Amino acid sequence: MALAAARRVLLHAGSRLGRREALDGARRFANKRVLVEMEDKAGVAVMKFKNPPVNSLSLEFLTEFVISLEKLENDKTFRGVILTSDCPGVFSAGLDLTEMYGRNPAHYAEYWKAVQELWLRLYLSKLIIMSAINGASPAGGCLVALTCDYRIMADNPKYTIGLNETLLGIVAPFWFKDNFVNTIGHRAAEHALQLGMLFPPAEALKVGVVDEVVPEDQVFSKTRSVMAQWLAIPDHSRQLTKSMMRKATADNLIKQREADIQYFVSFVSRDSIQKSLQVYLEKLKQKRG
Amino acid sequence: MALAAARRVLLHAGSRLGRREALDGARRFANKRVLVEMEDKAGVAVMKFKNPPVNSLSLEFLTEFVISLEKLENDKTFRGVILTSDCPGVFSAGLDLTEMYGRNPAHYAEYWKAVQELWLRLYLSKLIIMSAINGASPAGGCLVALTCDYRIMADNPKYTIGLNETLLGIVAPFWFKDNFVNTIGHRAAEHALQLGMLFPPAEALKVGVVDEVVPEDQVFSKTRSVMAQWLAIPDHSRQLTKSMMRKATADNLIKQREADIQYFVSFVSRDSIQKSLQVYLEKLKQKRG
Amino acid sequence: MALAAARRVLLHAGSRLGRREALDGARRFANKRVLVEMEDKAGVAVMKFKNPPVNSLSLEFLTEFVISLEKLENDKTFRGVILTSDCPGVFSAGLDLTEMYGRNPAHYAEYWKAVQELWLRLYLSKLIIMSAINGASPAGGCLVALTCDYRIMADNPKYTIGLNETLLGIVAPFWFKDNFVNTIGHRAAEHALQLGMLFPPAEALKVGVVDEVVPEDQVFSKTRSVMAQWLAIPDHSRQLTKSMMRKATADNLIKQREADIQYFVSFVSRDSIQKSLQVYLEKLKQKRG
Numbered sequence: 001m002a003l004a005a006a007r008r009v010l011l012h013a014g015s016r017l018g019r020r021e022a023l024d025g026a027r028r029f030a031n032k033r034v035l036v037e038m039e040d041k042a043g044v045a046v047m048k049f050k051n052p053p054v055n056s057l058s059l060e061f062l063t064e065f066v067i068s069l070e071k072l073e074n075d076k077t078f079r080g081v082i083l084t085s086d087c088p089g090v091f092s093a094g095l096d097l098t099e100m101y102g103r104n105p106a107h108y109a110e111y112w113k114a115v116q117e118l119w120l121r122l123y124l125s126k127l128i129i130m131s132a133i134n135g136a137s138p139a140g141g142c143l144v145a146l147t148c149d150y151r152i153m154a155d156n157p158k159y160t161i162g163l164n165e166t167l168l169g170i171v172a173p174f175w176f177k178d179n180f181v182n183t184i185g186h187r188a189a190e191h192a193l194q195l196g197m198l199f200p201p202a203e204a205l206k207v208g209v210v211d212e213v214v215p216e217d218q219v220f221s222k223t224r225s226v227m228a229q230w231l232a233i234p235d236h237s238r239q240l241t242k243s244m245m246r247k248a249t250a251d252n253l254i255k256q257r258e259a260d261i262q263y264f265v266s267f268v269s270r271d272s273i274q275k276s277l278q279v280y281l282e283k284l285k286q287k288r289g
Numbered sequence: 290m291a292l293a294a295a296r297r298v299l300l301h302a303g304s305r306l307g308r309r310e311a312l313d314g315a316r317r318f319a320n321k322r323v324l325v326e327m328e329d330k331a332g333v334a335v336m337k338f339k340n341p342p343v344n345s346l347s348l349e350f351l352t353e354f355v356i357s358l359e360k361l362e363n364d365k366t367f368r369g370v371i372l373t374s375d376c377p378g379v380f381s382a383g384l385d386l387t388e389m390y391g392r393n394p395a396h397y398a399e400y401w402k403a404v405q406e407l408w409l410r411l412y413l414s415k416l417i418i419m420s421a422i423n424g425a426s427p428a429g430g431c432l433v434a435l436t437c438d439y440r441i442m443a444d445n446p447k448y449t450i451g452l453n454e455t456l457l458g459i460v461a462p463f464w465f466k467d468n469f470v471n472t473i474g475h476r477a478a479e480h481a482l483q484l485g486m487l488f489p490p491a492e493a494l495k496v497g498v499v500d501e502v503v504p505e506d507q508v509f510s511k512t513r514s515v516m517a518q519w520l521a522i523p524d525h526s527r528q529l530t531k532s533m534m535r536k537a538t539a540d541n542l543i544k545q546r547e548a549d550i551q552y553f554v555s556f557v558s559r560d561s562i563q564k565s566l567q568v569y570l571e572k573l574k575q576k577r578g
Numbered sequence: 579m580a581l582a583a584a585r586r587v588l589l590h591a592g593s594r595l596g597r598r599e600a601l602d603g604a605r606r607f608a609n610k611r612v613l614v615e616m617e618d619k620a621g622v623a624v625m626k627f628k629n630p631p632v633n634s635l636s637l638e639f640l641t642e643f644v645i646s647l648e649k650l651e652n653d654k655t656f657r658g659v660i661l662t663s664d665c666p667g668v669f670s671a672g673l674d675l676t677e678m679y680g681r682n683p684a685h686y687a688e689y690w691k692a693v694q695e696l697w698l699r700l701y702l703s704k705l706i707i708m709s710a711i712n713g714a715s716p717a718g719g720c721l722v723a724l725t726c727d728y729r730i731m732a733d734n735p736k737y738t739i740g741l742n743e744t745l746l747g748i749v750a751p752f753w754f755k756d757n758f759v760n761t762i763g764h765r766a767a768e769h770a771l772q773l774g775m776l777f778p779p780a781e782a783l784k785v786g787v788v789d790e791v792v793p794e795d796q797v798f799s800k801t802r803s804v805m806a807q808w809l810a811i812p813d814h815s816r817q818l819t820k821s822m823m824r825k826a827t828a829d830n831l832i833k834q835r836e837a838d839i840q841y842f843v844s845f846v847s848r849d850s851i852q853k854s855l856q857v858y859l860e861k862l863k864q865k866r867g
Contacts (some may be wrong), residue, residue: 149483166815177822182475186760187786190823194727194816195808208476230484237455238483244466245479438772471764497765519773526744527772533755534768 031064043079050086054093062114080128094140101277112264122147128230132223137161154216160198167196175253184208320353332368339375343382351403369417383429390566401553411436417519421512426450443505449487456485464542473497609642621657628664632671640692658706672718679855690842700725710801715739732794738776745774753831762786
């Protein structure tokens with residue numbers, strides 16, 4: 001409910017803030033945290049994550065993300081979206097732990113619903129969605145990449161990608177797992193999830209977490225050229241095919257969405273988890289301070 | 290019903306037309322479109338597709354195919370079948386679009402039921418079924434290959450294989466998809482189906498669409514030698530094992546077979562689809578004319 | 579029931595027989611067929627199969643195996659278990675055919691329940707379970723390895739691993755198959771199961787039946803060092819993750835456990851199967867005699 005309200009406000013604000021301008025045939029709407037560059041001719045929009053320092057998936061960021069996506073879905077001009085980062089070295093660091101610490105149950109519930117919403121929107125999107133992974137992509141950052149139709153990663157061994165939840169003492173939600181199994185298979189997913197593996201680019205390619213690894217300065221251009229191949233496919237057929245492949249997995253969350261929220265709220269409300277988060281966040285603060 | 294009647298007639302005709310002859314220990318029954326060479330000693334039959342120019346899966350061809358298969362299944366002499374093409378350069382071009390254009394709903398329903406029937410028969414066959422893929426194998430042609438226990442393809446880069454339905458503006462039925470996912474995994478299937486990918490032999494091998502690629506002049510001999518390995522396995526155990534692996538996938542179609550037919554009929558009856566087919570068929574005519 | 583009784587007796591005996599001694603920080607309990615070496619410091623126990631000549635999964639061996647495992651699960655000191663063989667050249671030859679020949683239905687039922695029990699215990703174990711495969715591992719021996727979190731095999735081409743049931747004229751149970759599909763994927767499992775393939779180490783690695791192949795004299799040390807990596811993961815998160823990955827597969831057996839026992843009893847009671855087993859066992863006797 002709070003999310004819905006926030007979205008209404010932001011959608012409204014978006015139409016004011018979004019100041020669409022014609023710039024060499026490119027339009028743009030400048031949200032605070034998701035910069036959307038629209039190239040009408042190509043039918044492709046670029047969504048740049050700009051939530052420094054590490055593109056945490058804060059409630060506000062999630063809300064802007066979903067709204068920007070909705071706008072693009074409803075604008076017939078666009079057929080493809082490229083997700084990439086505006087923050088050097090990080091694609092997205094995943095869930096925002098400050099949304100999970102020291103708040104009330106209603107906030108936790110709202111936050112988790114927003115995380116679910118983003119995943120459902122991305123995973124089932126009618127648009128061709130690709131990620132140009134130009135930085136680290138752990139946990140929720142990896143999830144965003146996993147929803148895409150194609151993933152290209154910069155060949156920089158400092159960047160890693162994976163669902164590393166166990167390393168943090170938590171467990172990847174079942175729908176993260178379902179998306180992961182669909183992408184790399186049951187055994188590789190079991191292995192990687194148990195160990196919380198973060199793969200450097202070459203390993204990520206080998207196990208199938210990403211589809212291609214290219215030199216860092218070519219990540220974006222390469223993603224554009226692969227997008228061009230996908231744009232050659234009739235939309236209607238491609239969309240129905242994508243839905244056929246993914247609907248059962250998405251339905252698996254949809255049918256137990258409320259239970260999943262309740263589970264998250266009760267899990268995160270535990271004293272032990274709150275204590276862990278506190279310690280972790282203080283460490284992070286000192287590091288950055 | 291019409292299909293059942295046709296089958297009865299053809300089965301009857303088959304027994305007349307099939308003129309079984311002893312030729313160096315080999316029998317043969319010559320249907321018009323599926324030439325069956327039977328080598329009693331080896332327990333292996335070879336089914337050569339002969340529906341020029343491209344072995345389209347016409348209703349008549351499907352009917353002969355299923356009847357020939359039934360005969361072999363009921364003849365205890367035979368334990369294995371090799372599917373291959375008698376038409377140079379093409380294994381099978383897939384569904385026959387002329388069966389889907391300008392006919393009435395009853396015809397579309399009959400046609401689709403025959404396509405389902407072929408898939409169910411092949412996918413669940415107690416016989417060892419292998420394909421010696423000596424030509425192009427798009428869409429329904431690829432499906433026929435996917436039902437087999439083993440697939441060997443000629444190493445000719447002109448030949449490609451894949452479920453390329455999206456390229457034609459249509460969507461692969463869910464049971465094509467299920468068979469495909471079982472063969473190459475979820476991610477590879479999602480990728481290939483969205484893009485309607487047609488794989489040249491080396492790529493088909495890499496992604497698992499085929500099991501082996503050999504020089505063109507060795508496709509058949511190699512298939513025979515692999516068949517010999519499979520014949521070494523006790524039939525009863527192998528058949529139960531095959532059924533255990535495939536029953537759930539086949540049941541997925543069986544339980545919604547009527548709905549799938551209705552969906553096909555209503556889809557193909559649409560004006561837009563009929564118009565597309567008309568354009569496509571006229572282009573094809575000019576090309577061949 | 580007989581199994582439950584046997585277990586009670588053995589658990590009791592175990593506490594007497596198990597003579598725990600402090601040997602350089604290592605404890606040990608010496609069952610007759612499963613030698614358990616416990617290294618408290620590392621939190622790792624080693625279970626050595628000692629049921630000569632080939633570590634057949636006899637009812638007695640299964641019972642000791644399950645009891646030893648229960649003890650380790652209930653002892654908070656232990657977080658990981660390494661399974662390996664004390665019999666040269668054989669990891670485990672699988673099910674004990676003498677348990678399936680010339681007995682009464684009650685015995686067959688008890689035996690099969692014990693096989694199910696071992697699989698369920700291993701597959702769902704909260705402990706990190708690894709196998710150091712230092713010998714041949716066909717059929718049930720392969721199943722034991724498949725339940726593990728990680729499999730390392732000795733690089734000796736004389737050793738093979740696989741579910742070769744069809745070669746023996748029988749069929750792998752559906753839950754062997756489910757475990758196999760989870761490990762190597764649907765197509766590879768279908769292929770290997772139909773042919774009853776026994777993979778030498780290099781092939782086993784390629785298809786994913788094992789995770790690593792190392793020189794024979796390093797199998798155990800390598801398993802220890804991989805175990806150390808797994809021990810770095812918080813137990814609670816890892817256990818929940820493992821359960822999330824495996825619960826559906828285990829439930830598939832649990833919900834039809836009785837029916838599976840009945841199927842086994844009626845299958846093995848058939849005259850034809852008893853005759854086959856008799857012939858096979860006599861051949862084995864002559865060979866060893």
